[in-house]
Amino acid sequence: xxxxxxxxxxxxxxxxxxxxxxxxxxxxxxxxxxxxxxxxxxxxxxxxxxxxxxxxxxxxxxxxxxxxxxxxxxxxxxxxxxxxxxxxxxxxxxxxxxxxxxxxxxxxxxxxxxxxxxxxxxxxxxxxxxxxxxxxxxxxxxxxxxxxxxxxxxxxxxxxxxxxxxxxxxxxxxxxxxxxxxxxxxxxxxxxxxxxxxxxxxxxxxxxxxxxxxxxxxxxxxxxxxxxxxxxxxxxxxxxxxxxxxxxxxxxxxxxxxxxxxxxxxxxxxxxxxxxxxxxxxxxxxxxxxxxxxxxxxxxxxxxxxxxxxxxxxxxxxxxxxxxxxxxxxxxxxxxxxxxxx
Ligand code: NAD
Numbered sequence: 049x050x051x052x053x054x055x056x057x058x059x060x061x062x063x064x065x066x067x068x069x070x071x072x073x074x075x076x077x078x079x080x081x082x083x084x085x086x087x088x089x090x091x092x093x094x095x096x097x098x099x100x101x102x103x104x105x106x107x108x109x110x111x112x113x114x115x116x117x118x119x120x121x122x123x124x125x126x127x128x129x130x131x132x133x134x135x136x137x138x139x140x141x142x143x144x145x146x147x148x149x150x151x152x153x154x155x156x157x158x159x160x161x162x163x164x165x166x167x168x169x170x171x172x173x174x175x176x177x178x179x180x181x182x183x184x185x186x187x188x189x190x191x192x193x194x195x196x197x198x199x200x201x202x203x204x205x206x207x208x209x210x211x212x213x214x215x216x217x218x219x220x221x222x223x224x225x226x227x228x229x230x231x232x233x234x235x236x237x238x239x240x241x242x243x244x245x246x247x248x249x250x251x252x253x254x255x256x257x258x259x260x261x262x263x264x265x266x267x268x269x270x271x272x273x274x275x276x277x278x279x280x281x282x283x284x285x286x287x288x289x290x291x292x293x294x295x296x297x298x299x300x301x302x303x304x305x306x307x308x309x310x311x312x313x314x315x316x317x318x319x320x321x322x323x324x325x326x327x328x329x330x331x332x333x334x335x336x337x338x339x340x341x342x343x344x345x346x347x348x349x350x351x352x353x354x355x356x357x358x359x360x361x362x363x364x365x366x367x368x369x370x371x372x373x374x375x376x377x378x379x380x381x382x383x384x385x386x387x388x389x390x
Contacts, residue, residue, distance in 0.1 A: 049366040051359055053151040061354075061363040062155065071195045074163035075170075077353035081345050082167075085319035087111065088345050092299035095276075100124065101132075101252070102276055108344035114140045115348040117153055121276055123250040131187060132250045133157060139351050146370055149355045153347065158188050160350035161342060162195035165270045169244060170199045171321055171328040172293060172336040173268035177243035178204055183235045183257045183281075184249035184273055185209040185218035192246050192272070193222055200244075206230045208238040209249075236262045246270040247281045254278060254308075260285035265333035274305045275341040282337075284308040290335035293318045293328075295343035304339040315339065 053061070062070050081088070093106040101122030108115055119135040126132060135153035140146060180202045182189055186209070196202040205227055209215050219229055232238035239245050239262040249257050250273060260283045263269060269290065274280035282305050292315040294300040301307070306315060318338070321328045329336050358364040373382035 050147050050369040051149040051355060052365045052367040052369075053354060053358060053363060054365070055152045055155070057358075057363045057365070058152050058155045061358060062159070064363075065357070067159075067194055068198050070159060071163050071166070071191075071198045073353055073357070074160055074350055075167040075195070075199060077349040078160065078164050078346050079167050079322065081349040081352075082319045083322050084110070085317075085323075085345065088348070090296050090343075090345070092296065092302055093344065097277070106342075106344040106347055108348050109142060110348070112142050113148075113348070113352070114142050114145075115344070115351055117157070117344065117347040119153070119157060119342075121250075123252050123279075126186070133187065137347055137351050139348075139355060149351060150367070150369065151351060151354060153350075156350050156354065157342075157347070158191040160346050161188060161272060161340070162191035163350075164342075164346050165192055165246065165272060165338065165340060166195035166199035168293065168318055168338045168340075169196065169268055169270055171318075172338065173200060173244050174266055174329065174332055177202065177268070179206065179242050180204070180244040180246060181206040181208070181232070181238040181242035182218075183208050183238055183245070183247045185214045186248065186250060188248045188272065189214075189218055189246075190221045192248060192270075193227060194225075196244065196246075197227070202244065204228045204230075206232050206238040206240070206242055208232040208235050235259075239263065239267075242267065244268045244270060247273050249273040249281055252276070252279050254280050256283050257281045258286065259283045260289060263289070263335055265335065267335055268329075269335065269337045270340065271305055271337060272340045272342075274307075274339070275303050277302060277307065279303075280305050280308055282308075286335065287313070287337060287339070290337040291316065291330070292337045292339055293321070294339050295341060295346075299343060300339055300341050303341040305337070306339055
């Protein structure tokens with residue numbers, strides 16, 4: 049039998065554990081797996097692009113457990129009543145190839161993306177950071193804010209979105225949770241006085257939602273929205289000025305802000321900071337940039353953390369996903385156990 053967490057149980061699990069503890073648990077799980085980065089199979093995700101958006105498969109394995117996520121990115125979806133990003137994921141046992149765990153990952157992706165951003169910022173942002181600008185207040189945004197509060201104690205947010213309804217929704221969700229909000233009049237206004245700037249917009253375009261002139265020395269930029277070929281958010285000057293950290297460089301070259309840079313521009317794969325191979329932030333006035341596209345190891349960590357926490361509880365069902373005849377060669381005869389022979 050395969051463990052299974054559906055949308056209803058995922059939401060129930062987050063409510064029951066508390067979103068803060070879940071985000072902290074995910075940060076620890078993701079950091080632990082980044083620390084053993086080289087023990088994983090690493091490959092850029094497999095993408096199917098259409099004029100509507102992209103559908104991607106994100107596989108990895110640590111030699112014992114194999115995992116993959118199915119995820120889409122359709123920036124025009126909200127205008128048609130659908131979400132931009134939805135996902136589900138699987139873990140499987142490497143020794144026999146059987147899938148052991150299956151889960152919804154639309155919610156889990158928002159949680160893992162936020163946990164990754166905050167974990168990385170915990171190593172790169174100035175420790176005295178108090179204020180974060182958020183450009184783009186769609187589905188991912190509240191999760192990002194909650195994770196940055198958990199990891200860095202950020203309570204003051206300066207927010208901007210081209211859609212006033214998205215800002216109103218963000219305020220409705222986060223004001224009762226004790227955040228201070230400044231609703232900005234533009235991206236530049238949001239960035240003013242911010243220690244950290246998160247860009248999480250969705251537009252299939254080489255956009256510039258943040259200009260270099262609006263990034264003060266010492267800022268950490270958490271850029272998560274540029275994650276597809278032809279889809280970027282930052283003025284490239286920010287990448288030249290700053291020190292750029294990425295997940296898996298070959299994937300980020302295809303999908304991240306790095307698309308805008310020449311081949312000889314060398315970013316730092318973030319796992320190297322945790323391994324002690326290189327420093328994180330090196331000066332209080334340095335601009336640091338996390339050019340995040342989302343990597344398979346983060347999904348693997350999130351699924352592993354979820355599986356370990358829910359197995360044996362009523363948050364996980366057990367589903368009959370794999371046909372298992374008593375005689376492993378008699379798959380045909382196995383059908384008879386379910387329906388009369390015709
Ligand atoms: P969403 O569609 O729910 O929200 C995006 C928001 O951006 C919308 O409210 C939209 O009005 C706003 N926006 C678009 N252009 C803007 C602009 N120029 N200035 C200000 N606001 C603008 O999408 P989402 O689910 O919140 O995802 C946000 C982005 O993050 C997407 O591009 C998605 O692909 C990406 N993403 C990245 C990761 C990762 O791991 N890096 C994970 C999940 C999602």
